[in-house]
Amino acid sequence: MDKNEEKQREEEREQVVSPWEVSSSGxxxxxxxxxxxxxxxxxxxxxxxxxxxxxxxxxxxxxRGVFFAHRDLNDILDAYEKGEKFYLYTGRxxxxxxxxxxxxxxxxxxxxxxxAFKVPLVIQLTDDExxxxxxxxxxxxxxLARENAKDIIACGFDVTxxxxxxxxxxxxGAFYKNMVKVAKCVTYNKVVGIFGFTGEDHIGKVSFPPVxxxxxxxxxFPHLFSGKDHLRCLIPCAIDQDPYFRxxxxxxxxxxxxxxxxxxxxxxxxxxxxxxxxxxxxPNSAIYVTDSAKAIKNxxxxxxFSGGQESVELHRKLGANLEVDIPVKYLSFFLEDDAExxxxxxxxxxxxxxxxxxxxxxxxxxxxxxxxxQVARAAVTDEMVDAFMAVRPLPNMFD
Numbered sequence: 309m310d311k312n313e314e315k316q317r318e319e320e321r322e323q324v325v326s327p328w329e330v331s332s333s334g335x336x337x338x339x340x341x342x343x344x345x346x347x348x349x350x351x352x353x354x355x356x357x358x359x360x361x362x363x364x365x366x367x368x369x370x371x372r373g374v375f376f377a378h379r380d381l382n383d384i385l386d387a388y389e390k391g392e393k394f395y396l397y398t399g400r401x402x403x404x405x406x407x408x409x410x411x412x413x414x415x416x417x418x419x420x421x422x423x424a425f426k427v428p429l430v431i432q433l434t435d436d437e438x439x440x441x442x443x444x445x446x447x448x449x450x451x452l453a454r455e456n457a458k459d460i461i462a463c464g465f466d467v468t469x470x471x472x473x474x475x476x477x478x479x480x481g482a483f484y485k486n487m488v489k490v491a492k493c494v495t496y497n498k499v500v501g502i503f504g505f506t507g508e509d510h511i512g513k514v515s516f517p518p519v520x521x522x523x524x525x526x527x528x529f530p531h532l533f534s535g536k537d538h539l540r541c542l543i544p545c546a547i548d549q550d551p552y553f554r555x556x557x558x559x560x561x562x563x564x565x566x567x568x569x570x571x572x573x574x575x576x577x578x579x580x581x582x583x584x585x586x587x588x589x590x591p592n593s594a595i596y597v598t599d600s601a602k603a604i605k606n607x608x609x610x611x612x613f614s615g616g617q618e619s620v621e622l623h624r625k626l627g628a629n630l631e632v633d634i635p636v637k638y639l640s641f642f643l644e645d646d647a648e649x650x651x652x653x654x655x656x657x658x659x660x661x662x663x664x665x666x667x668x669x670x671x672x673x674x675x676x677x678x679x680x681x682q683v684a685r686a687a688v689t690d691e692m693v694d695a696f697m698a699v700r701p702l703p704n705m706f707d
Contacts, residue, residue, distance in 0.1 A: 325548050326504065328441060330575060335582045338376060338547075338574055345550045347377045347572060354378070357385055362424035369417045369573065372640055377547060379557065380569040384542050388425065393706050394540040395533070396421055397523045397568070399432035400460065402452040403442045407459045408594035409674070410576030412681070413641070415463045417573070418544045422469060428532065428705035429470045431460060432523050436475040440512040450476055457693050459597060462684035465696075469705045471532060472696040475519055482530045486522040486563075491515070493559040502551050520549075521556040524568035531699050540566050547572040577637055579611040595674055597681050604678060605671045608635065612670070616656075616663035627659040628666075635663070635670045642673050 322333040325341055342349060350373075359366050369375050384394055398418050400411065422429050433456060435449035444452070453474040460472065479487070494517070499505065505514055524541045526533035533539055543553060550572060557567040578593040592611050595604055615633030617623035630636050630653055643649050652669065655661040 327548055327551060330548050336575060341547060342377055347379050347550060350376050350378045354381060361385060361388060364424045367417055367420040368644055374641060375417060375571050375573045377572040378570055380567060381571055384540055384569045387540055393427055394542055395427055396429040397541050397543050398545060399434060400456055401434045401438050402449065402456040403438040405452065405455055406596045406598040407456065408596045410594065413573060413576055414544055414546060415460055419463050419465060421544060422466065428702055430523055430529060431472045433457060433474040434520065436519065437516055440516065450474065454693055458685055458688040461688045461692060461696055462681055467695055469702055470696060479519065483522060483528040486525050486528050487518040489563045490518040490521050490559050493562050494555060502555055517552055517555055520552045524556050525565045531701055538566065541568040543568050543570045545570065545572060546575060576641065577634060579607060579634055581613040581634060597678055599678060601675045604675050608667050608671050612667060614663045623662060624659040628656045630657050635666045638670055639673065642677055
């Protein structure tokens with residue numbers, strides 16, 4: 309093995325990004341990830357084009373580069389400009405009772421896309437996947453799917469344009485036919501190459517990828533898209549889900565469908581720093597949508613990694629290191645006001661603002677966000693969940 313190969317292998321060991329693991333010895337290198345996965349950087353011209361086509365200001369996640377990569381977004385926008393519609397597909401693996409803020413990111417952005425483009429949305433709850441990967445019972449996975457659905461509905465989706473389904477409840481019929489078509493096109497060697505399965509993994513894991521693939525195809529939803537087999541699909545997701553859709557895009561033309569387009573986000577960092585995404589097993593690594601105002605303030609003050617200096621004197625002299633500062637990263641996600649964010653960065657980076665002041669502002673922003681969500685979540689009834697999950701036509705889904 310030459311030195312270049314050795315260096316590349318070492319880098320791959322240092323940074324692991326897959327649908328089930330995100331870890332790094334330092335910051336995630338998103339440029340390397342784009343090269344490795346073969347997607348494209350989402351540039352300003354695309355952001356401007358979305359604004360022009362929708363007549364709306366771009367979402368904060370778009371204009372600040374949270375959603376930073378894509379596959380064939382231009383194709384979706386070309387078709388939309390010619391009057392062709394598309395549908396959105398995103399999902400959630402229900403492995404925990406409560407969502408943290410990182411889980412909300414794709415749903416907040418998907419809500420914006422649904423409103424801006426006036427298109428239907430399908431949301432997959434992969435309760436079967438979590439049953440297999442997290443060693444949960446079938447019943448517990450199904451219960452968590454319904455609980456998570458309440459948090460998703462609380463993001464404000466339009467019931468006349470949205471279908472939420474759990475795999476345990478919905479897989480069958482046309483959906484299953486598409487799964488079989490996909491499965492026949494993907495060899496065992498290919499799936500091992502994409503997902504890294506080993507001889508110790510049970511066959512349920514090997515058989516799962518087609519389940520996440522086929523919501524990309526409109527014929528999987530005959531009650532929604534009957535006779536619309538050429539409808540395009542756009543998938544907003546975090547970039548760790550890209551392997552599923554690389555496989556899907558490879559298969560799609562072979563079974564008569566458009567390749568799904570993707571718009572992909574970076575990871576919302578843990579409070580302790582940017583070495584990956586948050587862990588549900590460590591409650592102090594994240595702000596949860598069930599946290600109280602007191603808990604949010606305490607977590608930020610105690611655990612949010614600061615780029616400030618060791619003493620006030622040194623901080624006034626040198627300023628904060630914004631590259632590693634988690635409160636600034638979180639404000640970049642959730643503080644709407646661009647001018648205020650730039651002011652904080654400038655003052656804090658120059659030493660004019662102290663860490664405590666930035667953390668105080670963040671606590672206020674996140675408390676308002678979480679409390680708004682809690683009010684919306686409390687208003688979601690079981691009947692509302694049933695309405696979103698009912699297999700029914702959506703007659704006004706493109707209005």
